[in-house]
Amino acid sequence: MPSLPDMTTPQVAELARQQAQAHPAHPTVPQPDEGQEALFETLLRIGDSALVLGHRVSEWCGHSPALEEDIALANVALDLIGQTQLWLGLAGEVEGQGRTADDLAYLRDAWDFRNLLICERPNGDFGHTLMRQFLFDAWHHEMLKGLAASSDPRLAEIAAKAGKEVAYHLERSSDLVVRLGDGTGESHRRMQQALDALWPYAGEMFLGDDKDAQMAARGIAPDPASLRAGWDATLRHVLTEATLQIPEGDFSHKGGRQGIHTEQLGYILAEMQFLQRAYPGASW
Amino acid sequence: MYAQLVKSEGTKAREEMTPEEIAFQERIDRGEKIEPKEWMPEGYRKTLVRQIGQHAHSEIVGQLPEGNWITRAPTLERKAILLAKVQDEAGHGLYLYSAAETLGVSRDELMKLLHAGKMKYSSIFNYPTLTWADMGAVGWLVDGAAIMNQVPLQRTSYGPYSRAMIRICKEESFHQRQGYAVMMKLAQGTPAQKRMAQDALNRFWYPSLMMFGPSDKDSVHSAQSMAWKIKINTNDELRQKFVDQTVPQAEYLGLTVPDPDLKWNEEKGGYDFSEPDWSEFFDVIAGNGPCNKDRLGARVKAWEDGAWFRDGLMAHAEKAAARRAQAAE
Amino acid sequence: MSKEWPLWEVFIRGQHGLNHRHVGSLHAPDAEMAIMNARDVYTRRNEGVSIWVVPSAQITASSPSDKGPLFEPSNAKVYRHPTFFDIPEEVGHM
Numbered sequence: 001m002p003s004l005p006d007m008t009t010p011q012v013a014e015l016a017r018q019q020a021q022a023h024p025a026h027p028t029v030p031q032p033d034e035g036q037e038a039l040f041e042t043l044l045r046i047g048d049s050a051l052v053l054g055h056r057v058s059e060w061c062g063h064s065p066a067l068e069e070d071i072a073l074a075n076v077a078l079d080l081i082g083q084t085q086l087w088l089g090l091a092g093e094v095e096g097q098g099r100t101a102d103d104l105a106y107l108r109d110a111w112d113f114r115n116l117l118i119c120e121r122p123n124g125d126f127g128h129t130l131m132r133q134f135l136f137d138a139w140h141h142e143m144l145k146g147l148a149a150s151s152d153p154r155l156a157e158i159a160a161k162a163g164k165e166v167a168y169h170l171e172r173s174s175d176l177v178v179r180l181g182d183g184t185g186e187s188h189r190r191m192q193q194a195l196d197a198l199w200p201y202a203g204e205m206f207l208g209d210d211k212d213a214q215m216a217a218r219g220i221a222p223d224p225a226s227l228r229a230g231w232d233a234t235l236r237h238v239l240t241e242a243t244l245q246i247p248e249g250d251f252s253h254k255g256g257r258q259g260i261h262t263e264q265l266g267y268i269l270a271e272m273q274f275l276q277r278a279y280p281g282a283s284w
Numbered sequence: 285m286y287a288q289l290v291k292s293e294g295t296k297a298r299e300e301m302t303p304e305e306i307a308f309q310e311r312i313d314r315g316e317k318i319e320p321k322e323w324m325p326e327g328y329r330k331t332l333v334r335q336i337g338q339h340a341h342s343e344i345v346g347q348l349p350e351g352n353w354i355t356r357a358p359t360l361e362r363k364a365i366l367l368a369k370v371q372d373e374a375g376h377g378l379y380l381y382s383a384a385e386t387l388g389v390s391r392d393e394l395m396k397l398l399h400a401g402k403m404k405y406s407s408i409f410n411y412p413t414l415t416w417a418d419m420g421a422v423g424w425l426v427d428g429a430a431i432m433n434q435v436p437l438q439r440t441s442y443g444p445y446s447r448a449m450i451r452i453c454k455e456e457s458f459h460q461r462q463g464y465a466v467m468m469k470l471a472q473g474t475p476a477q478k479r480m481a482q483d484a485l486n487r488f489w490y491p492s493l494m495m496f497g498p499s500d501k502d503s504v505h506s507a508q509s510m511a512w513k514i515k516i517n518t519n520d521e522l523r524q525k526f527v528d529q530t531v532p533q534a535e536y537l538g539l540t541v542p543d544p545d546l547k548w549n550e551e552k553g554g555y556d557f558s559e560p561d562w563s564e565f566f567d568v569i570a571g572n573g574p575c576n577k578d579r580l581g582a583r584v585k586a587w588e589d590g591a592w593f594r595d596g597l598m599a600h601a602e603k604a605a606a607r608r609a610q611a612a613e
Numbered sequence: 614m615s616k617e618w619p620l621w622e623v624f625i626r627g628q629h630g631l632n633h634r635h636v637g638s639l640h641a642p643d644a645e646m647a648i649m650n651a652r653d654v655y656t657r658r659n660e661g662v663s664i665w666v667v668p669s670a671q672i673t674a675s676s677p678s679d680k681g682p683l684f685e686p687s688n689a690k691v692y693r694h695p696t697f698f699d700i701p702e703e704v705g706h707m
Contacts, residue, residue: 051360058354058363061370062347063582065590066618067378068639070347072653074371081364088360102359126593172649179600179642180593187596275358275416282474284358284416284466321674375654382638385620391640392617451637455658591615598616601642 035218038211039152040095041114042221044104045257046143047087048115050162051105053136054080055268056123065126072172076133079165086158106276110265117256118201120264124194127180127187131194134173138234139205139227141170146222155220174238181242192244203252205231286342286406286430288497288569290335290515291505312513317443320386328512329387332442334403335514336384337394341405343377345398345579349413350422358416365462366419372459376452383444399584407565408495410573417470417477417484423463425485425492425530431460432526433496436516445514464533471537478538485534486542490560496523498562528554619668621647623655626663633665641666 057077064070088101099107118136123129144166147159180187208216208224216223239246255261275284301309305325311318318324351370357363381391397403408426413419431453438449470481496519500506509515527546534541549556567573618640624633636655641647647666655661691697700707 055355058367061354061367062344062351062374063586065586065593066640067344067374067381068641068650068654069590069593070374071371071378071657072650074367074374075653075657078364078367078371081360081367085360085364102361105360106358126590168652175645175649176597179646180596182603183596183598183600184592186592187599190592271355274356279474279476282358282477284362284469284473371657375657378639378654379637382620385638390617390620448637594618595615597642597646598618601646604643 035214036094036096038214039220040091041211042215043087043091043094043155044112044114045116046147047084047091047101047104048113049119049136049140050080050087051084052113052115052265052268053119053133054078054084055272056119056121057129057133059123060126060129069126073129076169076172079162079169083158083162083165086162090154090158102276106273110261110269111259113261113265113269114257114259115261115265116201116204117253117262118198118204120256120262120268121198121201122264124197125190127190128194128197130173130176130180131191132198133169134177134238135198135202135235137166137170137173138231138238139202140166141234142227142230143222145230146227150221151219170234174234177238177244178242181239181244188243191242195239195244196247199247199249200251200253203250204254204256207252207254207257209258286346286433286495287335287338288404288406288495290331290338290509309511312441312511316441317446318441319443327508328514331509331512331514332445333384333387333389335509336380336387336445336448337389337397337403338405340377340380340384340394341398341403342409343373343380345405345409345583346426347373347377348579348582349409349411349575350419352413353416353419356416357419362466369423369459369462372455375455376448379448379451380445383442383448386444395587399580399587401571401580404569405579406495407568407573408491409579410568410575411487411491412574414487415480415484417467417480418488420463420466420470420481421484421488423459423461424467424533425463425488426495427456427460427463428530429492429495429522429526431456432522432529433517439513439516441513467537467539471539481537482539485539489542490564493523493526493557493560494562494565494568496520496526498565524554527557531555618642619670621651621666622669622672623647623651624665624667625651625655625661627660629662633663636660638669644668 054077057073057080060073061070061077064073084105085101088104092099092101092104116136118132121132123132141163144159144163147155148163150156150159177191181191182188206224206228212221212224215221216226235246253262275282296305298306298309304323308318308323308325308328318328347370350366350373354363354367354370357366381394384394385391394403398405408429413422434449434453434456438446438453440446440449467481467484470477498519500519506515506518510518531541531546543558545556545558547556548554568576571577619642620638621641621644622638623636625636626633639647639650639654641650644666648664651664651666652661656664
């Protein structure tokens with residue numbers, strides 16, 4: 001047994017530092033692979049966005065303006081929940097701590113969530129929900145195109161499947177944005193208001209950090225900034241046809257992908273996680 | 285059932301019938317289907333509009349008590365299943381409204397009658413869903429009771445109604461099973477989960493029995509509807525069948541049906557059971573159930589809040605059509 | 614205003630090579646949306662590969678009371694059915 005440093009000496013801090021330098025890490029615990037950690041993070045970012053937006057969209061079920069819309073929107077929510085299962089399932093695998101998709105969805109607190117802030121914005125009126133969906137879909141579509149070309153086949157496979165679903169989401173949300181923008185005076189006004197209100201949450205989709213840089217360098221996930229051009233083109237095309245004005249400002253709220261959220265997420269989780277929290281360990 | 289206390293019109297003895305009415309009745313007796321534009325007695329048409337409309341309203345109001353738990357479902361899979369099920373109910377409402385529309389009434393008109401309180405929906409949806417176990421109880425008992433009625437209605441005399449029921453029954457086959465699966469999980473779970481399951485059964489048992497409506501042995505409306513094959517079985521027949529089917533399922537779960545007088549009757553080959561409190565039923569039908577105001581309020585709100593959306597899309601479609609017409613000139 | 618969305622009849626081709634079959638109706642402001650709604654409403658269980666929509670108002674139906682005159686004449690033309698002809702067994706499958 002190695003001798004312990006003499007705790008009574010005034011140089012205890014210095015001794016501790018020397019000790020640490022001599023034994024940089026516990027020899028039996030594997031060092032967290034920085035790449036794995038970034039990959040885990042990337043999977044949470046995409047999976048949490050699908051989870052939180054799917055949750056929001058599902059709030060409409062039974063309350064939409066027409067039966068056909070109720071059914072269509074539920075399909076979108078179902079797709080997003082299905083994608084969540086895949087992304088978070090893979091995240092749990094990559095993390096290697098035995099956590100399932102459900103563990104990740106239901107047993108993390110807000111600061112561990114990595115979704116885009118736009119996904120947690122309240123539904124507002126139906127136009128607001130559709131505009132949020134359109135802005136997200138246009139990004140999601142680009143993102144999944146990038147991920148489908150991932151050097152990691154597990155990601156590529158999920159992205160290919162999700163990409164087909166999201167192509168349809170985008171077709172539908174674009175179509176509705178055009179129709180409502182170019183509908184009545186009231187529908188136009190509501191859609192413009194929704195666009196103005198959501199605009200400051202759009203920029204976050206294209207802000208990268210060092211984790212994104214790592215993933216992009218390894219060809220695992222696209223650099224967020226690289227998605228902007230495609231997104232801009234979709235927006236210009238759809239919003240012009242919708243006779244809506246793209247807002248001027250380029251201010252952007254951010255932090256969701258790093259775990260700093262709006263107040264909304266806490267309420268979403270309080271609701272979503274209630275049963276898992278109230279009956280710990282129960283099986284459903 | 286989803287259509288309770290449907291008042292039927294024009295009950296007539298055979299000797300009072302016109303030759304047309306006799307011919308119509310004979311077609312039904314031969315098992316022929318009546319199709320939209322064919323001649324039918326006005327009473328047949330009105331009764332069908334009332335019944336199919338009530339059935340459709342029940343589907344969309346029925347989305348609410350379960351929709352209530354979509355955002356609180358305990359796992360991703362349960363959330364997806366519940367959402368898919370509640371979505372199916374919207375679809376079933378849509379199919380049924382379409383069937384009613386073939387009788388010359390529009391969906392919007394029916395919606396307005398619902399919102400004005402002039403048409404009813406099933407009493408069951410005025411009960412609250414208080415715990416997750418209610419998702420199990422609703423699927424198992426409420427859908428179970430509904431299926432009991434809907435399966436024979438596939439043979440109803442009106443073609444579009446019959447076809448809607450066939451499609452609905454096909455889609456609904458998973459609904460009751462998912463409810464029972466929720467109950468099984470709870471019944472095999474922790475003591476708290478088991479208590480939750482029992483509590484849900486306690487609250488939903490009698491309201492489920494009420495779904496079949498009061499005894500109709502003496503009801504002239506039922507007699508006429510049965511002659512027209514709009515109604516296939518009596519309320520009492522279906523209720524008995526439901527109890528006989530459900531009691532062993534409850535036993536399998538290890539749950540107790542909240543009826544001290546429930547007893548197997550060897551002679552009739554079915555259970556003897558207590559009647560629900562019919563005064564409660566009539567209170568609920570009259571608007572005084574625990575959730576009547578909330579349920580109808582939610583439907584009215586969805587309708588009113590959505591008006592600008594429906595109008596916006598209609599306006600765009602008209603503008604686009606006008607632009608196309610102009611371009612073609 | 615508040616004009617009701619028109620009603621559409623939906624026809625779906627279930628598999629490649631089959632006829633489109635009438636599956637039901639729905640409401641939509643125009644044909645394009647009717648197609649999208651049909652996809653969401655009537656193919657939730659992978660039921661289709663192709664969708665047709667037709668405004669319900671555009672459907673012209675035979676009058677039910679014509680059922681006799683329209684269809685009975687063909688009942689008489691039994692020679693249109695293969696079983697009308699007796700072919701000796703020795704000839705083999707035909």
